[in-house]
Amino acid sequence: MIDAGVNLTSSQFDKDLEQVIDRAREASISNMLLIGCDVHSSAASLSMAKLYGFCSTAGVHPHDAKDAPDDLSAQLCELAKSSEVVAIGECGLDFNRDFSPRPVQERVCSEQLHLAQQLSMPVYLHERDAHTHLRALLSEVQVNGVLHCFTGDKQALKYYLDYGLMIGVTGWVCDERRGQQLRELIQYIPNDRLLIETDAPYLLPRTLRPKPKSRRNEPAHLHAVAEQIAALKGTEQSTIARCSTYNFLTLFNLPAQGSNL
Template sequence: MRYFDIGVNLSSEQFAKDRADVICRAQSAGIENMLLIGSNIDDSRQAIALAHTFNLTASAGIHPHDAKTAQGNYCETIASLASDSAVVAIGECGLDYNRDFSPREKQREVFAAQVALANKLNKPLYMHQRDAHQDFLAIVKEAEVPGVVHCFTDSGQALEAYLELGFYIGITGWLCDERRGDTLRQLLPQIPLDKLLFETDAPYLLPRNIKPKPKSRRCEPMHITHVVAQAAELYGLPVEEVANAAFNNAHKLFALEVSACD
């Protein structure tokens, strides 16, 4: 069984006291690689530094929540960060009309600029979309590079549109949430195995199918095994087949070599 967690917020203060232990627990659970998410310039720098410390990968970009703080030369700065060997994607970038922490016009401007930058650098996109499907779709249609729609929780119409564009779909512990994950569980079998990726979005979205329930609500990369197990059940396929498919997909998207099994 081989796992690649394509979404970890390792720079979060929730991991400040035990980052090395978190990585060790993940590796013991079979997680061979992780992508550390950069959500703004400073966070991207931290993600890159941590990726080098733990021999992982990272993204560099500006999240829609942080679009309002983007300075005039932000694309040049992201491009410089993306030249680092640890950086395999541009983002987390996109649109979020659910919380609207940044003005929508500014979100669209910063997202479109990062799509153009990804095209220029030939780097895949790491994307976020909440309650903004139509505007998001209009912008990503300009993408000339592959990408992943991170933490997908949208409708069947949105899923169909993203698959038609060739994007990968990132699945989190939302799938394991009996309170709000029903739509996603119904849609999951419509995601081809060759477009499937898994992520924890740690320290968020702790899978609710963990038994016994952890004392802490903090999600860790090691918990991705529960997301994959839930997905395999919904596909009606062996867990190993689903896990390995997503593992190989991550390497293909991020242009990484797949190491031989030990």
């Protein structure tokens, strides 16, 4: 399996990064996409990707849009010259927490969407409680990519699929409380449009037994996401693993032999 989204540069991994990667290896995680949330973390993710042979993204998360530099596109272009950088993002809109003013989020997201189109690169998208506004921005460009950590409704899912995006599913699907809507919509996500991701260290799957004492998520727990999706789809976990891995390699134009652990 491939973890299609992990915040491996998080300070939560500072003390035991090597052990986290070892556990991922033991859990048959063959690659990871390291997420960049601002210019600094994008550069750090790239450095880590080079060190371990992973992939990374370069972008500014909507939470950090207020601090985006004036020369954002130029800095992201420079990062994107590295082969390890396979997507622009994490970019998008988050009207749930509003850590950055909404007009600023929209401007910074639009800039990154146009940059991805210019560079012919996929986008790694974040959207929470902002479907209508992100839809308007997407209508101005034509990009491919993934809607990461999908938590929207059926109408939003249909739009993102019709637009041509992959759908990223995290441990949210393992949460019988917050994730009930997603659990009901899993059947509408075709296997050939599905990516699985941990978003670690966040979104620890509630189905894990025993639960880690740290309460921290990590790539080795990706199997719990695949297992829950398989149960909801009435298929085998191996089918979900195989399809999501193929989708990842196809979307990011990576060789099938690209197992980096």
